[in-house]
Structures are given as C-alpha cells and as structure tokens.
Amino acid sequence: MSNKAIYLSILIVLNIQSVFTQTTNNLSSSPYSLYGLGSSNEINPGKTNALGKSGIAMPFDNSINNLNPASFGDIPENGFFFDIGIKAERETLFEDGIEENRFNANFSNMAFAFPITKKSGVGLTLIPFTNVGYVILGVENEIDGSTGTFLSNVNGFGGLNDIKLNYGYSITKKLRIGVNGSFLWGKITENETNLIENNLLFIIEENYYNGFRFGTGFQYSINDAFSIGGIVNFPTKIKGDQVVVVAVNNLGGVETENDLEAFKLPLEIGFGTHIKLNNSLFFNLDYKRNFWDDTNQSDLIGDYVDQDFIGLGAEFIPRKNGFKYWQRINYRAGLNFDNGNLAINDTRVNNFALNLGLGLPLKSERNTSINFSYTFGQKGQVNNGLIKENYHLVTFNFNLEGIWFKKRYID
Amino acid sequence: MKYIAFIIIFMSLFSCNDSMEDITLQIGEDYVDSNTNTNVYFIDTLTIKAATFQFDSLIVSNTNRLLIGAYSDSVFGKISSKSYVRLDIGNFELDNDAVYDSIALILKYDNYFYNDTIPLQQFKVFELLEDIEPDEINYYNTTNFDFESTPIAIKTFQPNPHKNDSINIEISDDFGLGLFNKLKENEINDNYEFTEEYKGIVIEPDAENTTVLGFNKESLMRLYYTIEDGEEIVEKTIEFTIDPLNTFNQTSSDKTNTYFESIVDQETLLPSSETDDSSFIQSGTGIVTMIDIPFVKSLNEIPGDGVIIDAKLKFTIKNYSATNNLFVRDSLKVYIIDNKANILGNLAIGDGITSVTGIIDNENTEFETEAYVFDITSFIILKLNETHEAFYLAIYPQDFNSSVDRYIFNGDQMEDDLRMKIELTYAIYNE
Numbered sequence: 152m153s154n155k156a157i158y159l160s161i162l163i164v165l166n167i168q169s170v171f172t173q174t175t176n177n178l179s180s181s182p183y184s185l186y187g188l189g190s191s192n193e194i195n196p197g198k199t200n201a202l203g204k205s206g207i208a209m210p211f212d213n214s215i216n217n218l219n220p221a222s223f224g225d226i227p228e229n230g231f232f233f234d235i236g237i238k239a240e241r242e243t244l245f246e247d248g249i250e251e252n253r254f255n256a257n258f259s260n261m262a263f264a265f266p267i268t269k270k271s272g273v274g275l276t277l278i279p280f281t282n283v284g285y286v287i288l289g290v291e292n293e294i295d296g297s298t299g300t301f302l303s304n305v306n307g308f309g310g311l312n313d314i315k316l317n318y319g320y321s322i323t324k325k326l327r328i329g330v331n332g333s334f335l336w337g338k339i340t341e342n343e344t345n346l347i348e349n350n351l352l353f354i355i356e357e358n359y360y361n362g363f364r365f366g367t368g369f370q371y372s373i374n375d376a377f378s379i380g381g382i383v384n385f386p387t388k389i390k391g392d393q394v395v396v397v398a399v400n401n402l403g404g405v406e407t408e409n410d411l412e413a414f415k416l417p418l419e420i421g422f423g424t425h426i427k428l429n430n431s432l433f434f435n436l437d438y439k440r441n442f443w444d445d446t447n448q449s450d451l452i453g454d455y456v457d458q459d460f461i462g463l464g465a466e467f468i469p470r471k472n473g474f475k476y477w478q479r480i481n482y483r484a485g486l487n488f489d490n491g492n493l494a495i496n497d498t499r500v501n502n503f504a505l506n507l508g509l510g511l512p513l514k515s516e517r518n519t520s521i522n523f524s525y526t527f528g529q530k531g532q533v534n535n536g537l538i539k540e541n542y543h544l545v546t547f548n549f550n551l552e553g554i555w556f557k558k559r560y561i562d
Numbered sequence: 563m564k565y566i567a568f569i570i571i572f573m574s575l576f577s578c579n580d581s582m583e584d585i586t587l588q589i590g591e592d593y594v595d596s597n598t599n600t601n602v603y604f605i606d607t608l609t610i611k612a613a614t615f616q617f618d619s620l621i622v623s624n625t626n627r628l629l630i631g632a633y634s635d636s637v638f639g640k641i642s643s644k645s646y647v648r649l650d651i652g653n654f655e656l657d658n659d660a661v662y663d664s665i666a667l668i669l670k671y672d673n674y675f676y677n678d679t680i681p682l683q684q685f686k687v688f689e690l691l692e693d694i695e696p697d698e699i700n701y702y703n704t705t706n707f708d709f710e711s712t713p714i715a716i717k718t719f720q721p722n723p724h725k726n727d728s729i730n731i732e733i734s735d736d737f738g739l740g741l742f743n744k745l746k747e748n749e750i751n752d753n754y755e756f757t758e759e760y761k762g763i764v765i766e767p768d769a770e771n772t773t774v775l776g777f778n779k780e781s782l783m784r785l786y787y788t789i790e791d792g793e794e795i796v797e798k799t800i801e802f803t804i805d806p807l808n809t810f811n812q813t814s815s816d817k818t819n820t821y822f823e824s825i826v827d828q829e830t831l832l833p834s835s836e837t838d839d840s841s842f843i844q845s846g847t848g849i850v851t852m853i854d855i856p857f858v859k860s861l862n863e864i865p866g867d868g869v870i871i872d873a874k875l876k877f878t879i880k881n882y883s884a885t886n887n888l889f890v891r892d893s894l895k896v897y898i899i900d901n902k903a904n905i906l907g908n909l910a911i912g913d914g915i916t917s918v919t920g921i922i923d924n925e926n927t928e929f930e931t932e933a934y935v936f937d938i939t940s941f942i943i944l945k946l947n948e949t950h951e952a953f954y955l956a957i958y959p960q961d962f963n964s965s966v967d968r969y970i971f972n973g974d975q976m977e978d979d980l981r982m983k984i985e986l987t988y989a990i991y992n993e
Binding site: 182185244245246249251285287292294295296297299301303343345347348349350352354395397399400403405407538 | 589590600601602603604605606867869870871872912939987989991992
C-alpha cells in the first residue's frame with residue numbers, strides 16, 4: 152500500500168470540504184430543511200444509491216459501502232478504492248395549488264478505502280450529513296398596532312458535514328465486525344431581511360455545530376448465498392453556538408453570541424440481508440429505525456417521531472467477465488421508503504423513492520467504474536399544511552480502484 | 563490520469579450553480595413564519611412629556627446679523643432687540659481744506675424680518691460710553707453696556723426689506739462735526755485712536771415697534787465732506803465699518819403676565835400640562851421646548867430580544883398660533899440636554915454624524931396644521947441604555963441666536979392627529 156496514495160487521498164478529501172461549503176450556498180430545495188439541522192443526506196458512495204439505499208449486509212464487493220463498517224473488513228488485498236460523487240436534483244413542490252420547481256447540484260461524497268491487513272481495512276468518507284437550503288421571498292406580515300405590513304425574505308443555507316472513519320475486521324471468513332466514528336460539523340446560516348416601512352432590518356444567524364457519533368456493525372455470511380448484517384449508531388448530542396447579528400439599515404449592528412441547545416441524534420438500529428442468487432444477481436433488504444421519540448425534541452414546525460426506513464435493492468450483471476461491454480454493465484434497481492422523523496399536525500412526512508442505476512465498468516482489469524443512479528421520489532403530501540415534493544435525483548459516482556498504483560508504474 | 567481529468571471537468575461543471583435569487587418562492591412560507599418569529603410592533607402610546615424652559619443666557623458672539631426691532635406678543639410678551647456695534651475706521655486722508663457735509667448710518671437688510679412690517683418703525687442711535695468687551699470670551703444676549711441718554715439719531719421709517727436694500731439714518735451734525743474735526747486736526751490718526759475716542763454705538767428700537775429686522779454686517783457709518791479742486795467742489799466720504807467680533811445683539815423680553823413670568827432660571831420647567839397643553843420656543847430670548855420620554859425602558863417588557871427599527875417624534879403647531887406675520891419655518895433642530903438644561907450634544911442619526919432635523923410633514927393637512935417630524939431612533943437607543951434618567955431633548959429653531967422666531971406646539975393631550983407623540987417601530991427577533 153502506498154503512503155503517498157493515502158496522503159493524497161486525505162488531501163483530496165479534506166479539500167473537498169471547502170468545495171462543500173462553497174457550493175452548499177444553494178437551495179437544497181426543500182422547505183423541510185428548515186427544521187432541525189436540515190434535510191438528512193441519503194446519498195452515499197458506491198452503488199447503494201441505486202439499491203434502495205440498502206446494503207447493511209452487503210460485502211465490500213469492489214465499491215465502498217458506507218452503510219456498515221463491517222464491510223471494510225472485506226476489502227480485497229492490494230486494492231485501493233477511491234470514490235467521488237456528484238448529484239443533481241430537480242424538485243417540484245406543491246402547496247395549496249402553488250407549484251414551484253427547484254434545482255440544485257452538488258458534490259455528494261468523497262471517500263477512499265484500503266486494506267490494512269488481509270483481514271482488516273479502513274476507509275475515510277466525507278459526505279454531507281445534512282443540508283439546509285431554502286429561500287422564501289416576500290412573506291408579508293402585519294405590524295402589530297398598525298394597519299401596515301412588513302415584508303420578509305428568508306434565506307437559509309449550509310448544513311453539517313460528516314467525516315467518517317470506518318474500520319472493519321474479519322474475525323472468520325464468515326463474520327466481520329466494524330466500528331465507525333464520525334465527526335459532524337458545520338454551519339447553518341439564516342439570513343432574514345425585513346423591509347419595515349422604509350427601514351431594513353437584517354438578522355443574520357450563524358449556527359455552528361459540532362459533535363462526534365460512533366457506531367458499530369457486523370456482517371455474517373450464513374452461506375454463500377445468504378448474509379445478514381446489523382448496525383447500531385449510538386445517540387449523541389451535537390453542540391451548537393450561535394452568532395446573531397442584528398442590524399438596522401446597514402448601520403453598525405449588534406452581535407450576540409448564544410449557546411444553542413444541543414441537538415440530539417437518536418439511537419439508530421438497522422438490520423439487513425444480502426441474498427446472492429448467483430454471480431449475476433443479488434438482492435439487499437434493509438430495515439432501520441431511528442428512535443427520535445426518545446430525544447424528546449420538537450421543532451416549531453412539528454415534533455420528532457420514531458422513523459422507520461425500509462430499503463430494497465437488486466443488482467444484475469449479465470456476465471461479469473463477458474466479452475461484450477453490455478454484458479459487463481451492472482444493472483441495478485431499488486425501492487426505499489421511510490416515514491420521516493417529523494410529524495407536522497400529527498401527519499408524517501413520508502418519503503418514497505424508486506431507484507434505477509447502472510454501473511459502467513471503465514477498465515476490464517480493474518474495478519474502475521462509473522456508478523450512475525436515477526431516483527424518482529415523493530415526499531410529504533399536499534394536505535394538513537404539508538408540502539409535497541416530487542424529486543428527480545441523479546447521482547454519479549466515480550469508483551476508482553488502484554489508479555494510484557498504476558500511476559506509479561507509468562512514472 | 564485521464565480519469566482525474568474527467569473528475570476535474572465534472573467538478574467544474576457542478577461548481578458553478580445558478581443563483582436562484584430572482585425567483586419568487588413562496589412554498590414553505592408558513593414554516594418560515596413559525597420558525598423565524600420576527601414580530602414588528604408599531605407603538606404610539608409611549609409616554610412623552612413636554613415642558614418649556616428658558617436659557618439663562620445665549621451666546622451671541624459672531625452672529626452675522628444685526629437684529630433690531632421690537633414687537634408685542636399676546637403669548638410671549640414684549641420682545642425687544644438692540645445691537646451694540648463697534649465701528650472701525652480704515653486708512654483715511656483728510657485735507658486741511660476739507661469741509662464737513664453730513665454723516666449717516668446705512669443699515670443693509672439681510673432679508674430677515676419677523677412680524678408686522680406695515681406700520682412705521684422707529685430706531686434710535688446712541689453713542690456708547692463703555693468699551694464693548696466680551697464677558698470672558700463671549701457676548702451673551704444679556705450683556706449690557708452704558709450708553710448716552712441722548713440719541714445721536716432718530717429714524718422713523720417704513721420698513722421694506724423685500725424692496726429696499728438699506729435704510730439710511732442721518733446722524734446729528736453735532737456728532738458728525740465733532741468727529742470730523744478730530745480727524746482733520748489730527749487728534750485721531752488711526753483706528754486705535756478712533757476706538758479710544760469712539761466706543762461704538764447702540765441701535766435701539768422704539769418700544770412701540772411692530773417688527774424685528776435683520777441687517778447684515780456690511781452695514782456702515784459714512785461721513786460726507788467736500789474739498790475744492792480748482793473751480794469744482796468734489797464730494798468725498800470716509801467709511802466706518804462694523805467690527806464683527808465686537809458687535810452683538812441684546813435680545814430681551816418683558817414677560818409680565820405671560821406663562822414665562824414664573825421662570826426664575828433655566829432649571830424652571832413649565833410642563834405643557836400647566837400651559838394649556840402647549841410648549842414653546844422663542845429664538846433670541848432662549849425659550850426652548852424640552853421633551854422627556856421617561857418610560858422608554860418599558861419596551862424591554864415585551865418578551866424577547868428586540869431592536870428599534872424607527873422612532874419618530876411628531877408634534878404640531880398650535881392652531882392659529884402661526885400667522886402670516888408670526889410665521890414658522892419648515893425645519894427645527896434638536897439637541898440632547900441633561901435635566902439641568904445643559905447641552906450635551908446634538909442628536910445625530912444612526913451614522914453618528916448627520917444631525918437630526920425636524921421637518922414639516924405636509925402629509926396630514928386635514929387639520930390645516932403642520933406637523934414636525936424628527937427621526938429620534940438614535941435617541942431612543944440611547945435612552946434604552948442609560949443607567950438613570952439622564953437624557954432629554956431640546957427643540958430649537960434655526961438661527962436660535964440671531965432671530966426672534968417663536969413657535970407654539972400642541973402637547974400630548976390633544977386629539978390623536980394633533981397630539982405630540984412618538985411613533986415607534988420595534989421588532990422582536992428572538993422570542
């Protein structure tokens with residue numbers, strides 16, 4: 152294993168962080184990102200995006216699987232994997248007969264992984280943890296004590312990043328365990344501009360969060376065809392500081408700093424199965440539950456409630472070492488459903504998505520490929536004060552194996 | 563390597579996203595409402611107390627105006643203003659065969675006048691007995707110097723400051739000839755010797771005058787004489803100019819039977835409640851409206867973190883108190899004072915530099931009265947931060963030291979459109 156490659160990868164991963172923060176000044180599109188720490192990211196490296204976001208029991212299988220640290224115990228010897236992903240999303244929002252379209256595009260992840268020994272491997276993943284991005288323009292509110300009104304524009308952006316270290320170890324050929332630790336940090340900014348008669352009131356709220364989260368997982372192959380897996384992510388608190396600047400008509404401004412109430416992330420438990428029918432076809436089925444009830448948190452919009460997630464995915468490769476290119480393509484499909492972690496007026500914000508994907512191999516001798524996924528999803532509903540979102544999400548992941556070694560030979 | 567290039571191209575494709583700022587986006591509005599919680603309050607019920615006080619004295623040094631005249635006012639009493647003037651002589655030559663002709667004071671209008679200019683007015687000019695010297699460094703509107711009891715000139719005239727440039731006051735030949743001879747006989751050779759001999763003049767209005775007039779400091783005294791040049795007789799003059807540093811106006815009033823009679827010193831306050839819900843200003847004599855906003859801190863009782871967006875002080879001119887003769891001007895000044903009426907500074911807007919002025923707002927003409935509006939946002943912020951009640955406002959007219967304009971304002975007990983009030987816009991941003 153080349154130290155230079157690891158060093159370079161760390162550099163790139165850290166570099167990407169600045170790219171995240173530059174480009175997250177966009178609409179994540181969803182007004183739902185107003186609550187909590189923003190909309191949770193579901194996009195991962197590797198191929199799980201097209202597999203109904205499932206993969207708890209899925210082995211490493213030549214692409215980084217961020218869903219279970221135990222999978223890192225399965226990295227092939229002498230492999231070095233690098234994955235960079237981008238995503239583009241177009242949403243259509245519906246509320247009270249209004250329809251609006253929004254678009255955003257961003258990096259979705261940066262990750263690398265390599266084996267340490269024959270039996271163990273590590274990986275570092277940088278992904279967004281949450282994303283905030285909303286712009287609400289021209290909200291008219293009454294001035295108390297007068298017949299006048301004032302106009303507000305609100306713009307929120309930012310989010311938390313997750314830099315996650317995964318370590319996996321193969322205890323036996325059948326059993327792997329893993330641990331992961333995440334450092335979560337980021338800034339969420341809300342800019343509010345109020346036009347009150349001829350005066351402008353600016354309220355700039357910068358919320359800085361950071362915290363650690365740990366998790367563990369296992370994968371067990373009952374036989375060649377059937378594997379199971381489980382993960383636990385432990386509850387944690389994300390500390391926050393807030394800097395508020397209030398200024399009237401661009402004159403000076405008063406800055407205050409507050410400690411924010413720590414945001415509690417719940418216990419997450421997940422189980423999965425991986426069924427490999429033959430060399431051409433496998434299925435994943437995952438179930439996860441986030442115990443939000445126990446965090447006793449609520450937001451001004453609604454209450455946090457236990458969230459269930461179900462993901463189902465399948466991958467089909469006509470002929471892995473086929474001579475024809477189309478035979479080597481990975482065809483993937485998936486479904487995922489979750490009932491959301493927020494109840495607004497006792498109505499849950501359900502999310503249902505259908506995924507299709509392709510893994511396009513770029514080199515026959517190495518597992519270098521582009522993983523493409525397309526997701527059509529629906530979140531929320533039009534009733535009970537909710538917003539319905541239809542979204543089309545496209546992700547590209549460049550999954551590069553061992554190119555660092557290659558480079559060395561060419562040099 | 564080609565994959566890395568591929569990645570970089572993709573990176574750059576996605577790193578420049580379209581900004582969406584120009585689009586109207588409404589979905590999610592309700593969530594923002596519940597999330598942001600900015601509440602704006604319009605408050606016009608904040609207690610405001612107006613009172614009138616009078617400065618013990620006003621500094622009147624370096625005014626650019628000779629303010630001379632008098633009038634009687636049913637509210638303010640009899641006001642009178644006279645000018646103490648030191649005269650200077652420039653370089654002069656006077657031949658031995660020069661013959662005295664006459665001497666006159668020429669007062670040049672500067673376009674200021676107040677009250678009725680139609681009746682005939684009378685000015686008297688007296689010769690000063692004392693040197694005009696400042697009291698320490700300043701002249702005050704109360705400064706006095708002795709002068710002769712017999713005038714050297716009396717002028718009755720029809721003032722017409724719009725039409726005429728000046729008025730010409732012929733001075734007695736006794737005075738003129740005496741001066742002429744001292745110049746001719748070389749008793750006076752330069753300005754020093756002149757001012758030793760001639761301390762200056764006082765120009766005083768008659769008590770029955772009906773107007774106060776302003777004259778500029780280009781006004782002068784002119785001595786006319788002749789010399790024979792062969793067959794011809796040539797007219798010549800010597801000019802005596804005004805020394806601007808040692809010329810001032812003494813403005814005073816007879817307050818008998820007015821609200822102001824009870825004023826002892828500048829710490830005497832006449833609350834508007836005791837003066838028919840009115841407050842007053844009179845330039846020249848130092849009568850000023852003081853405004854107290856005692857309960858600004860009650861804003862803090864509104865829960866949440868708040869910020870003053872805007873605060874306007876509004877008050878109106880008392881009905882029928884402003885007339886064509888006793889007119890008001892369209893802007894007023896405002897200063898911050900303490901409870902002993904000491905001026906602490908002028909009130910500036912939020913930039914800390916630009917002075918606040920009160921401007922007549924003609925929006926509300928329903929009551930045929932004019933309201934002055936002051937942006938006192940910075941003052942309210944100052945009040946919110948004071949540890950004990952230390953700051954008040956004083957309302958001044960323009961040219962406070964060199965005019966006799968007077969104003970009568972409605973107090974806080976009038977009906978809503980007329981009453982003195984503060985219109986406050988207050989935002990709570992963090993409940």
